[in-house]
Amino acid sequence: xxxxxxxxxxxxxxxxxxxxxxxxxxxxxxxxxxxxxxxxxxxxxxxxxxxxxxxxxxxxxxxxxxxxxxxxxxxxxxxxxxxxxxxxxxxxxxxxxxxxxxxxxxxxxxxxxxxxxxxxxxxxxxxxxxxxxxxxxxxxxxxxxxxxxxxxxxxxxxxxxxxxxxxxxxxxxxxxxxxxxxxxxxxxxxxxxxxxxxxxxxxxxxxxxxxxxxxxxxxxxxxxxxxxxxxxxxxxxxxxxxxxxxxxxxxxxxxx
Amino acid sequence: xxxxxxxxxxxxxxxxxxxxxxxxxxxxxxxxxxxxxxxxxxxxxxxxxxxxxxxxxxxxxxxxxxxxxxxxxxxxxxxxxxxxxxxxxxxxxxxxxxxxxxxxxxxxxxxxxxxxxxxxxxxxxxxxxxxxxxxxxxxxxxxxxxxxxxxxxxxxxxxxxxxxxxxxxxxxxxxxxxxxxxxxxxxxxxxxxxxxxxxxxxxxxxxxxxxxxxxxxxxxxxxxxxxxxxxxxxxxxxxxxxxxxxxxxxxxxxxxxxxxxxxxxxxxxxxxxxxxxxxxxxxxxxxxxxxxxxxxxxxxxxxxxxxxxxxxxxxxxxxxxxxxxxxxxxxxxx
Numbered sequence: 001x002x003x004x005x006x007x008x009x010x011x012x013x014x015x016x017x018x019x020x021x022x023x024x025x026x027x028x029x030x031x032x033x034x035x036x037x038x039x040x041x042x043x044x045x046x047x048x049x050x051x052x053x054x055x056x057x058x059x060x061x062x063x064x065x066x067x068x069x070x071x072x073x074x075x076x077x078x079x080x081x082x083x084x085x086x087x088x089x090x091x092x093x094x095x096x097x098x099x100x101x102x103x104x105x106x107x108x109x110x111x112x113x114x115x116x117x118x119x120x121x122x123x124x125x126x127x128x129x130x131x132x133x134x135x136x137x138x139x140x141x142x143x144x145x146x147x148x149x150x151x152x153x154x155x156x157x158x159x160x161x162x163x164x165x166x167x168x169x170x171x172x173x174x175x176x177x178x179x180x181x182x183x184x185x186x187x188x189x190x191x192x193x194x195x196x197x198x199x200x201x202x203x204x205x206x207x208x209x210x211x212x213x214x215x216x217x218x219x220x221x222x223x224x225x226x227x228x229x230x231x232x233x234x235x236x237x238x239x240x241x242x243x244x245x246x247x248x249x250x251x252x253x254x255x256x
Numbered sequence: 257x258x259x260x261x262x263x264x265x266x267x268x269x270x271x272x273x274x275x276x277x278x279x280x281x282x283x284x285x286x287x288x289x290x291x292x293x294x295x296x297x298x299x300x301x302x303x304x305x306x307x308x309x310x311x312x313x314x315x316x317x318x319x320x321x322x323x324x325x326x327x328x329x330x331x332x333x334x335x336x337x338x339x340x341x342x343x344x345x346x347x348x349x350x351x352x353x354x355x356x357x358x359x360x361x362x363x364x365x366x367x368x369x370x371x372x373x374x375x376x377x378x379x380x381x382x383x384x385x386x387x388x389x390x391x392x393x394x395x396x397x398x399x400x401x402x403x404x405x406x407x408x409x410x411x412x413x414x415x416x417x418x419x420x421x422x423x424x425x426x427x428x429x430x431x432x433x434x435x436x437x438x439x440x441x442x443x444x445x446x447x448x449x450x451x452x453x454x455x456x457x458x459x460x461x462x463x464x465x466x467x468x469x470x471x472x473x474x475x476x477x478x479x480x481x482x483x484x485x486x487x488x489x490x491x492x493x494x495x496x497x498x499x500x501x502x503x504x505x506x507x508x509x510x511x512x513x514x515x516x517x518x519x520x521x522x523x524x525x526x527x528x529x530x531x532x533x534x535x536x537x538x539x540x541x542x543x544x545x546x547x548x549x550x551x552x553x554x555x556x557x558x559x560x561x562x563x564x565x566x567x568x569x570x571x572x573x574x575x576x577x578x579x580x581x582x583x584x585x586x587x588x589x590x
Contacts, residue, residue, distance in 0.1 A: 118548065
């Protein structure tokens with residue numbers, strides 16, 4: 001693993017600061033708990049899933065865990081929305097500059113060029129910025145999926161309240177949405193996100209950026225070259241908070 | 257002198273045989289508190305006889321079970337008033353039904369099943385009582401099969417056992433179709449949270465009888481039915497269930513979602529939307545992963561592995577064929 005290498009000239013950049021990592025940890029923890037306590041409900045015929053309920057001490061306990069994790073996820077989501085607003089304000093609402101995750105025309109072009117590269121029709125990958133089109137896709141899959149889950153989940157949590165005030169079919173719609181979107185979200189995470197950070201032969205067994213937030217110089221040069229160029233060439237007076245904090249370069253030291 | 261002795265003997269014989277005859281013709285009244293006396297014969301195992309229609313009728317009453325049943329405190333004559341003396345007329349016991357006057361008391365007041373019987377008679381299952389439908393359930397179908405073993409349902413039966421009573425007929429598709437009952441009722445219930453709770457061992461949930469009642473099951477079109485639109489609010493809002501439920505909540509069909517999905521296009525489209533979204537997205541992502549892997553290792557890598565695998569499989573197949581042929585040869589030649 002990269003952070004264990006004690007190379008002398010290994011430089012590290014901060015890719016995710018502590019606040020960003022905390023948001024991800026909240027999401028990670030709550031997602032796993034929600035998935036584990038929710039899946040047996042979705043697949044009652046699969047016997048080994050029921051083991052989860054027996055493990056925690058019954059359906060009631062699992063239900064409570066699911067709801068606590070849901071609250072954590074909702075709070076995390078709200079924190080993130082607040083964070084985006086903060087970034088926007090910091091950058092005078094220039095959204096392209098403030099929100100690195102915003103999809104741009106470049107991402108569509110990158111997708112095309114990357115596909116050509118995969119088929120052998122281009123020699124090299126296009127140059128990616130801080131977040132490549134795959135990561136942005138991941139982000140927006142969550143940006144769509146989680147509000148769906150949260151809203152439908154709240155309806156199912158308080159069926160009498162929401163049932164009374166919303167149209168007839170609200171509960172049925174929520175039931176279908178919550179079950180089906182859960183499957184999509186879990187599959188997408190286990191398949192796509194896990195590929196990008198675990199199964200990918202370049203990253204296997206795990207990319208540790210989510211833990212310590214640092215990306216090595218090699219990696220950023222190879223995978224996010226435009227971001228690297230920007231960091232090297234920009235001034236410290238650059239307003240963007242994300243870039244400013246990413247400017248810490250630690251020669252020699254690999255300590256976290 | 258001899259004439260007198262013969263006459264005396266004659267009258268003595270008459271007296272003895274007459275009294276013997278009188279003794280035989282006399283019946284003994286059973287009186288009150290006679291359960292033990294009845295059980296003297298009826299408590300025997302395999303106390304049976306064959307009736308006129310050649311059926312074997314079992315008259316055994318297991319006393320342990322009887323005394324622990326709800327009727328255990330009653331006298332036999334409460335429900336079998338026709339039996340007043342011993343020996344008794346074989347058929348006098350037969351005309352008891354659950355609606356019979358049974359002179360029972362509960363908490364000091366007279367009690368009978370007449371009200372429930374009437375309600376049941378007017379429900380969809382009541383056809384059994386009129387004798388017109390052999391499939392329909394009678395009182396005894398759910399209440400233990402015999403009046404001598406009846407246990408109180410609410411206190412003794414667990415939720416999944418209660419459900420099993422209804423499911424035993426309602427999951428029989430042919431019977432349901434024959435009686436024009438929706439055969440998917442049970443399977444659609446098995447997709448509801450109420451069922452899933454039972455499945456995972458949590459019994460504070462609704463089974464069939466909580467919404468449909470046990471004795472007055474009526475089709476939803478009937479204005480007295482608990483699952484009629486106008487009454488749903490009260491049914492869902494029962495005390496231990498969803499108090500405060502109003503019409504909109506009650507109109508959700510989360511208990512039998514399949515039926516609602518069939519009826520409402522918005523739900524059908526929603527389901528289709530999610531199928532397309534899920535499958536489309538995952539296919540796209542899977543293709544992306546495969547492309548990524550193959551570029552890192554080259555198509556050649558994947559194809560080579562495929563060929564190596566195929567090669568091995570054909571080898572195995574070849575070996576198997578050879579073995580089989582050898583075996584056949586051995587059997588035929590030897």
